[in-house]
Amino acid sequence: MRPYIIIMSSIFMLVACSSNKDKEKAGETIPVSIIHPGTGALGDEISASGSISSEEESSLSFKVGGIVEKTFVTEGQEVKQGQLLARLNSSELSEQLRQADLNIAKLSRDEGRLQALVKDTIATVESLQNAQTALQTSRSQKQSILYNLSQTSIYAPCTGIIVRKEANEGEFKSPGAPIYVLASNAGKKKWVFKIALSDQERLKLKQGQQANVRLDALPGRNFTGKVSRLDKVPDAATGTYTCYISLDSADPSLVYGLSGHLSLRLTSDGSSETLIPLASLSGLKDSTAFIYVLNPDTTAKKMSVHIRQIKGAEVSINEKLGQETAIVTYGKSNIREGVKLRIVAP
Structure with a gap:
């Protein structure tokens, strides 16, 4: 009776040990390094x-040329949409505007005088029409000057960062010459x-x-x-x-x-191949092998691949793998399909 009790106790101990090992395996994670596949022509x-x-980068400039009177921001500075960044000296344009106003006033007087003279048949209708055309031309020139004056200041077209400043105060800049380069960081970068x-x-x-x-x-x-x-x-x-x-x-x-x-x-012909490292292959036989990839739940999945070419440390395969595919390189010898993986630095 005593030997039977000893044998049964031994069996229970073995079953308990086996159960503990199964529990340990269920919770284990294998440390691995991964890499993502590439595409292209092998070796090129x-x-x-x-x-x-x-x-989104913008090269900011003045529409008109002139001397830079003031710069308000510098490289690396964050700016808000609508913020004043730089200003030209507008003295010359302001003088042109004053002269345009004087010319309009003179031509308006000429028009009035000629209208009276045409009524008295002293002046011709043609001379009146010429004066009216000159007045309209002068008014259009004034609008052009006003527009150019509005372009003597640069405002930030969007929220962002000044990544390059290409002008200093006192410099002459021709129309369209870059003053700032602005990188947008509004919304999703x-x-x-x-x-x-x-x-x-x-x-x-x-x-x-x-x-x-x-x-x-x-x-x-x-x-x-x-x-x-x-x-x-x-x-x-x-x-x-x-x-x-x-x-x-x-x-x-x-x-x-x-x-x-x-x-x-x-790619010289527009074709592309899936490229993976040679170190990721296991069970290489003829033109087939298998690799381990990560499932979304970080478990291992065994995948068969068909080899097209091996060159150095790289392999091209027939299978099309997405760029997001995580292929195991280091640690693959310890993997079983379905086991949990833990990613570590290579």
Whole structure:
């Protein structure tokens, strides 16, 4: 009887231990590093440095030329819509307005006198009409002067940040010359990453191509975006073309001027492939393998992929994966499908 009791006790202990282990496994999380897939042509890539800018930038200038009398804001300063930013010296235009008023007064007297003379048949109707035309012309010139006077001040067209100041008090500025560059931050902020490209690189790019951006001030973070604008005219000073990458993220940590590095896949024929790191593959056999991706509930999902090409540390696959797909790189050897994952820095 005693051996039977000992055996039964041992069985109960094993069952209890197994139950505890199952409970531990149910609550475990596996630390992993992830990366998002890229698109493009394998091995053909642009790498360039640039900086964060606002999607909505305005170059502010005076319609008329003149001497800058006063600047009210400086670089980096936040401004409100309608705020006065700069003013030209308007002395010359004010004098032109005074002379226009004098000329209108004289021509009005001439018109009145000629009307009386025409009634007495002393002056011709033609001379009266000429005087009336001259009076109307002078009044139109006055309106033009008044409009130019209204353009001697620059007001902020929207709420934003002054990112560049290109004039100082006492400088002469011709019509249209930039005085300020204003980056809008009204409403939802839309950030772009600006880079300069050579003519050969410019011709290979197309709008909508995917890009990855890493910022120096935010190490370990990867920002995705698309080519949203390509300048058609090179910069006069550098001869390069500016490219704008609209970032998908509205991360509050993004601020104007952050510098960083961009990697962008080029496509010569417009086709694109899904690109993933070689380190993310498991069970490689012939042209197939599998990867682990994160489900929305942070559990692991095993996915089969078909390999098109391997080059260096990168692989192109047939499957189309969205930019938001999180692919496990580090830690995949410890994963089982359905287990909870915990993302850590690579």
